[in-house]
Amino acid sequence: MEKVRNQKVVLKDYINGFPKESDLLLESSGTVDLKLPQGSNGVLVKNLYLSCDPCMLCQMGKTQSRYFQSYTPGSPIIGYGRVARVVDSANSNFKEGELVWAGVAEWEEYSIITAPETLFKIQNTDVPLSYYAGILGLTGLTAYVGFYELCAPKKGEYVFVSAASGAVGQLVGQFAKQSGCYVVGSAGTKEKIELLKNKFGFDEAFNYKEEKDLDATLQRYFPNGIDIYFDNVGGKMLEAAIFNMNLNGRIACSGMVSQYSLEQGDGVRNLLCLVTKRLRMQGFITGDHFDLYPKYIEMVIPLIQQGKICYVEDIVEGLESAPAALMRLFSGRNVGKQVVVVARA
Numbered sequence: 001m002e003k004v005r006n007q008k009v010v011l012k013d014y015i016n017g018f019p020k021e022s023d024l025l026l027e028s029s030g031t032v033d034l035k036l037p038q039g040s041n042g043v044l045v046k047n048l049y050l051s052c053d054p055c056m057l058c059q060m061g062k063t064q065s066r067y068f069q070s071y072t073p074g075s076p077i078i079g080y081g082r083v084a085r086v087v088d089s090a091n092s093n094f095k096e097g098e099l100v101w102a103g104v105a106e107w108e109e110y111s112i113i114t115a116p117e118t119l120f121k122i123q124n125t126d127v128p129l130s131y132y133a134g135i136l137g138l139t140g141l142t143a144y145v146g147f148y149e150l151c152a153p154k155k156g157e158y159v160f161v162s163a164a165s166g167a168v169g170q171l172v173g174q175f176a177k178q179s180g181c182y183v184v185g186s187a188g189t190k191e192k193i194e195l196l197k198n199k200f201g202f203d204e205a206f207n208y209k210e211e212k213d214l215d216a217t218l219q220r221y222f223p224n225g226i227d228i229y230f231d232n233v234g235g236k237m238l239e240a241a242i243f244n245m246n247l248n249g250r251i252a253c254s255g256m257v258s259q260y261s262l263e264q265g266d267g268v269r270n271l272l273c274l275v276t277k278r279l280r281m282q283g284f285i286t287g288d289h290f291d292l293y294p295k296y297i298e299m300v301i302p303l304i305q306q307g308k309i310c311y312v313e314d315i316v317e318g319l320e321s322a323p324a325a326l327m328r329l330f331s332g333r334n335v336g337k338q339v340v341v342v343a344r345a
Contacts, residue, residue: 006032008076009107009322015060018261019330023060024077024323032110036090043100043113044088050105050322051081051133052329052338054166054232057260067285076106081133083122084111091116099125101132103287107322109342120293124301128313134167134337135300135311142286143171144296146252149289150282151228155180158222160241162208163232165192165312167337168254170200172230174309177201181228184221186237188332195335199310214240225249233258235266242273242281251281261330312336 008027015023036044056079058068071077082105086098094100099122102113113119122132134140146168147153159176163169164185173196176183184204185196196205204221211217218226218240225246231238234256241251259265274281303309314334316325322340329338 002034003031004034004110006030006108006110007319008109009319010075011060011071011073011077013073014062014070017263019057019060019327021323021327024326026320026323030108032112034087036088036112040090040112041114041116042089043086043091043094043116043119045082045084045100045111045113045119046087047082047084047105047109047111047342048344049081049083049130049133050107050319050340050342051079051137051139051167052322052326052334052340053080054255054257054260054329055080056326057257057330076108079105079107081105081137081139082111083129083132083137089116094119094121098122099129101137103138103290107319107340109319124297127301127304130313130315130339130341131304131311133339134313135171135304135309136297138286139167139337140171140300141289141293141296142254143168143175144300145284145286145289145292146230146254147172147175147228149292150252150284151230151250153179153181153228157181157227158224158246159183159228159230160218160222160226161185161202161230161232162237162241163187163255163257164196164202164205165200165335166232169230169232170196170312170336171309173200173202176228178303178308192335195312199312201310208237215243218244228252230254231256235259235268239266239268239270242268242270242279245273245277245279247277249277249279251279253281253283313339315339315341317341 059071100119159181161169165187185202186208193205196202229241229251231253232255235258314336328334
């Protein structure tokens, strides 16, 4: 069997607090056979694009979470989106040379997929392949499920999106505009605020780092209250949003990036508003909703082709650049969806 190098990004050791690039190591000593062993039912893929995701921060320390399992030091870290090409297949559903995407991805050059049912064939190749690590993958489905399925928007409603220039937030805002809603987003730099208003079409946007009183800020931007809040950050922003929600408002909890590196998370002190305002606040895991993927693709592909959805990526080249790319994401220095190019198709 032909063997080739298989570089991997591994965690050196569990972290405490905020991570550093040096907490990750590019391991270059491994190899992989380009033919699967006899008796295998798996699929060998060459990874082309890998997604960087905020929730990966949770897995770099020792965690008791039932959902986010800690990485194993010395083993490849795991992200939540890959685009790959099939190198060898012992499964009749996949053939050599086919392009696929998956919602879970080891950070390495080659991977053996032992559960081929987790792979999705890429049908639309008239869009950038990297989109399947983002808007046409788990990221896009997250925005779709949280906004349309959980929040059920109505024309004319007021929508607030936190971390709005990120991979998910930029899509939620544009979906809201497509639905005839008024949309305000928050982000952390002047550049990102301009992006929200001038490229993604948000009605308004503000830099949360410049606001001393988030409750007052939301009252200023939403004098008529908030009907839908798509939460990507948690903490004090969530607390302020709850206070400013309208009766029968809906909150989709997609992520809580402000809490991921805290030993003691922020408490939300105004949950009585859920009762008095008849609010519905729901967290969700996108992996529970893969059955909706065909419906989502049917909706979003025409919007992309017609230029009605704009999608911004922040792409770095080479697996060796992956640790730095992940730190860019954690520190908010990325603009748009952070993607690592492992190899071009």
